[in-house]
Amino acid sequence: MVLELHVWGPSFGLPSIDAQCLATIAYMRQVIPRGQWFLVASSDPTLSPTNELPALRNTQNGDWIGGYRNILNFITQYSSGKWDMDASLRGQEGADCTAxxxxxxxxxxxxxxxxxYVSSHNYSEITRPIFNTIQSFPLPYLTPPHLRTEAKKRTEYLGLSSLDIDTEDGDKSREPSIIPESLRRGKQTVSSLLAASPETNAQIRLDALATDFFESIQELRGKKKYLVSNSYMSSVDCLALGFMSLMLYPNLPQPWLAKTMRKKFPDLVEWVEELKNEVLGGAVNVDDAMLTKSANANAVQQKKMHLPWQAPESRGILNVGGVFLANLADSMPIVGQRRKDNRMRRYSGEETGKDTGSQLWRYVATVGGLVAAVGLVTGYALHQGLMQLPEKLARKEG
Known part of the structure; x- marks a missing residue:
């Protein structure tokens, strides 16, 4: 049997832009022999029964397992404990790993x-453009806003919504003026410095949140080689590597998280860098993940790579349109929640008694995918100038 791990695509030199995808990659890289699993940067959560990535596909029977913890449980059960990274943990080590x-x-x-995602500068200048490189058109127009909306919901309780600003408002200061810049620039005051950006205004709170997190991880590790053991890695090391890599490596306009880590916790920085090189290897780019080179070059490329990349399947315009429609439906408040509930009931094995509704949605999705595909082709042709609207053509002839 060969397993396929589907993840969000690479970014920042890392194999994925998602922390739990990185953690799953690290786990499987450590416990499953090479040749028995492949890594696919599909960047398509609709493949998963829980509509999330990472997602694992059993190529023997076509079954899918969605989510980090579910994947680890499946790997342990399938291998009868042989691929359980935490099997050697005892007593307090096991308790610490879980907690x-x-x-x-x-x-x-x-x-x-x-x-x-919540920081407007980081999102608009760095995060959002990444999806143009890892997803097919037109999915990058829908996926990043959806992920950002979910991120805002998850962080709403922190009271840091000021990080989400309309970046266009800040462009007013760049408008041309007949007054020389030297005369327009006023003296900097404490108030003006604090108001320089939402991140600066919230710096104390952000620094406290980051410090609390890193302190806890540092206290757990102490002088050990790994977080709960001095002898061997565990699943908590994989999680820490996944999350802290995305805190450390991204080069962002507002790098408050990496700054806190580098300034206050240099030992953790060194630990993450060493573990990343050991487990995930060197920098990864989109070409590595997509295997975009020629067939002969691909064979050489795969042998040299630290991770067992496999090129994602090429999806036709109809499939892309169907995914776009599904993502659009998931982003709608009522429809999206109902679809999510139905997915979870099916995944847990519960009988919903609504097979007719499911069949109806599949029919709607198929027809909608076809309509969306036609619309995408038309929109692309118009955008590229391959086709003109009748009004434009008439005006041109007139």
């Missing part, structure tokens, strides 16, 4: 949400 795994997910995810 801190939950801690990293609960407290690490909001930090990444704030840094990569």
């Amino acid at each position: 801190y795994s939950a801690f990293i997910q609960v407290h690490g995810q909001p930090l990444l949400d704030l840094s990569l």
Whole structure:
């Protein structure tokens, strides 16, 4: 049997833009022999029964398993414990692994949400453009806003919504003026410095959140080689690597998270860098993940790579249109929640008693995918100037 791990595509020199995808990659890289699994940067959560990535596909029977924890449980069960990284943990080590795994997910995810998605500067200048490189047109127009909306919901309780500003308002200061810049520039005051950006205004709170997180991880590690053991890695090391890599490596306009880590926790920085090189290897780009070189070059490329990349399947315009429609439906408040509930019921094996509704949605999705595909082709042709609207053509002839 060969397993396929589907993840969000690479960014920042890392194999994925998602922390839990990185954690799953690190885990499988450590426990499953090469040749028995492949890594696919599909960047398509609709493949997963839970509509999330990472997602694991059993190529033997076509079954899908969605989500980090579900994948780890499946790997352990399938291998009869042979591929269980935590099997050697005893007593306090096992308890710490469980507790801190939950801690990293609960407290690490909001930090990444704030840094990569809620912060307007970081999102608009760095995060959003990445999806143009890892997803097919027109999915990058829908996926980043959807992920950002979810990130805002997850961080709403922190009261840091000021990080989300209309960046266009800030462009007013760049408008041309007949007054020389030297005369327009006023003296900097404490108030003006604090108001320089939402991140600056919230710096104290952001620094406190980041410091609390890193301090807890540093205390857990102490002088050990790994977080809960001095002898071997565990799943909590994989999680920490996934989350802290995305805190450390991105080169962002507002790098408050990386700054806090580098300034206050240099030992953690060194630990992440060493573990990343050991487990994930060197820098990864989109060409590596997509295997975009020639067939002969691909064979050489795969042998040299640290990770077992496999090129994602080429999806036709109809399939892309169907995915676009599904993503659009998931982004709608009522429809999206109902679809999510139905997915979870099917995944848990519950009988919904609504097979007719499911069949109806599949029919609507198929027809909608076809309509969306036609619309995408037409829109692309218009955008590229391959086709003109009748009004334009008539005006041109007139």
